[in-house]
């Protein structure tokens with residue numbers, strides 16, 4: 001199996017704003033109904049660390065519903081979560097492209113939620 | 117993969133996408149917020165199906181927050197108001213009879229003419245909610261159609277949302293100043309082709325910017341700057357997401373920000389970190405400021421503010437040494453009885469460090485193309501005699517000095533209660549729900565509005581305010597149902613109508629319809645588009661690139677030219693000389709306008725009116741400091757509460773926060789429903805443990821009502837049950853009239869039990885005697901029974 005596309009999160013900058021969740025739902029007209037999101041925000045903290053600093057991170061995690069916006073990308077539109085993220089911390093691309101981005105900076109996570 | 121769809125449609129304002137028509141425009145609440153982001157509306161058969169961000173719009177660059185993304189849930193909501201209605205039963209019974217617009221206008225005309233005849237136009241008052249795209253239209257209706265000087269926000273105590281800061285800025289600098297995140301350039305973060313520089317340091321003070329998006333500042337711009345290297349300082353009683361990423365988080369005691377700012381000024385001056393050149397050339401009254409700040413040692417401020425002295429010193433040094441540094445400030449600085457002095461102190465920080473109109477600092481901003489309508493629109497149509505009747509005349513800074521173009525909301529409330537200086541016979545409210553929020557003392561506003569003869573409520577949904585008071589309910593159009601244009605700073609923006617819901621009418625059209633009945637000479641246009649054309653032709657300078665609404669729709673937005681260092685270039689003063697638009701031509705650290713009207717010309721700290729320090733006796737019973745009104749992503753104040761929407765799915769219940777230790781001391785657990793109570797009243801919310809809070813501080817949400825529950829009294833959609841404004845006083849302002857203590861009260865917290873929940877607050881307010889009613893009067897501040905705690 002060879003996975004072509006993925007979703008990269010720079011979780012240094014995710015503010016937990018819910019935009020990706022809602023943008024995702026709205027990009028899938030048939031997903032009406034509670035709980036249907038292709039991506040969900042996980043939260044760690046706020047927690048005090050031994051050095052007195054605070055850990056407080058959000059991590060948007062694609063769910064099993066995520067289809068990497070197959071319909072949108074076929075029309076030439078970027079995935080809805082990526083386009084709408086106000087923190088510009090989501091990236092869509094090939095695994096090759098995204099691996100390069102991962103190598104550029106810490107606190108990045110690469111997801112492979114879907115393969116055609 | 118070729119993702120060039122939006123690129124391909126660049127420059128188009130309308131196109132077909134399968135079965136959808138896509139329209140490029142902007143959105144402005146309601147529903148939404150203060151900001152006016154660029155959107156793409158997807159409509160099918162005249163119905164709004166979907167909203168996307170507009171990647172071409174420099175303001176939000178294709179992004180959106182969840183509220184505009186879910187807009188269709190509100191636009192197509194079956195519980196919306198769709199027709200004009202008149203009251204069929206008693207007030208509070210929630211019984212209505214549908215009428216035509218003509219009948220509604222007949223009723224309004226008849227009532228207004230009777231009030232003109234029997235009392236005078238000043239007996240009519242108009243209100244709006246915050247951030248709406250009606251802050252030109254409804255003031256114009258008040259002044260130009262009704263002929264009253266009394267327009268104000270919906271019982272917003274002390275005008276304490278931006279107005280205190282704007283009065284300070286206008287008097288100190290002669291202009292408004294905002295943090296420079298490149299928002300004035302269509303090219304945005306392009307440092308090669310603009311003069312913009314990324315701030316080295318950003319201070320986020322008194323608002324959680326990424327959540328609140330307040331004052332036309334899209335909070336995630338800060339995140340954009342962090343990705344370009346900005347370091348952060350955050351001043352907030354709780355650890356916000358930005359605070360967790362800050363070099364310094366100053367966990368300030370609510371309401372003591374002025375002391376903190378004075379201490380920072382003191383550090384910067386005494387360590388010689390201030391900008392000598394700028395101070396010498398462009399500031400007035402530096403010695404006096406230095407003297408006022410001298411007593412504020414970091415140690416003294418640490419004690420007052422509950423912040424570590426070392427952190428105050430560290431933050432002051434970091435801010436002063438950065439070049440450039442920007443301060444993005446927020447609402448909480450307004451919500452004290454020391455509001456204007458607090459704003460003066462923070463404004464002084466950017467002045468003495470020379471972060472004034474420099475790239476990446478705090479820039480001087482004016483409304484695009486000089487379109488300055490807002491709350492004063494049409495005021496000049498009133499006779500001087502009528503202008504002199506504006507409520508709040510006892511506060512010269514608001515009235516005579518002209519730093520406020522609205523009536524003083526607390527004075528309006530007092531006039532309703534007392535009939536002094538004249539009776540109020542009619543209240544018009546457009547998209548404001550003051551007993552849900554904004555009215556500081558919600559039960560008191562409830563009692564007062566019940567006594568007004570004629571009340572019109574014009575809103576998106578049936579609200580507790582409409583049920584409790586309205587004689588007429590008029591359905592308001594939402595943003596995608598309106599042709600409109602708007603600016604707040606920059607750019608000038610166009611809103612294009614793409615859909616219609618039932619008989620909803622836009623604010624622009626409603627005001628025109630009412631105005632034509634009453635004073636047609638002031639309404640020489642036929643409809644919304646005619647009015648917009650009038651504004652574009654007569655209320656803007658000649659640099660605006662479009663003069664008709666049709667042309668504007670082709671362009672959607674327009675940025676004016678922007679210059680840095682305008683004071684050096686003679687671009688600020690009427691006389692064309694270099695300098696600032698103040699009496700001395702300099703930034704007045706010693707504020708001569710304040711001095712003229714008898715107020716302290718240099719910043720000072722005043723202890724919050726109700727605190728463990730000012731009210732020790734009260735604090736024995738109510739030991740926790742209460743701050744209110746922090747925003748959440750899901751809501752814009754009392755908006756977005758409708759059942760079944762994504763907002764309510766993600767945020768079903770009202771939440772308050774306290775530290776785990778404070779909760780454990782009271783035997784309380786995460787998620788538990790608790791009573792928050794003080795000497796004024798109580799409300800219930802669910803506990804969320806927040807380990808970042810000081811054990812002495814509680815934060816509670818505002819704006820809660822439950823549209824899915826019974827609307828008729830006594831329940832009123834539960835508007836009083838979780839209403840933190842059962843605990844907040846009204847008519848308790850700074851002596852300037854500005855500012856009110858929404859965010860610094862005392863309280864106690866205990867678990868809800870069946871026994872102690874028998875009398876719910878909604879029953880108490882609507883059927884018994886409300887809260888703090890005994891002796892409530894002009895100064896009815898809830899200290900009855902605790903006279904020893906009455907603030908001086």
Ligand code: SF4
Pocket residue numbers: 013014015016017018019020021041058060084085086087088089090
């Ligand atoms: S939209 Fe972006 S910032 Fe907001 S929660 Fe999702 S990933 Fe985080």
Ligand code: SF4
Pocket residue numbers: 007023024025027038039062063065066067068069079080081082
């Ligand atoms: S890529 Fe598309 S389907 Fe997947 S989470 Fe993002 S918006 Fe949802």
Ligand code: SF4
Pocket residue numbers: 143144148149150151152153176179180181182183184185329334
């Ligand atoms: S900031 Fe959010 S709610 Fe406000 S206009 Fe922009 S997207 Fe809409």
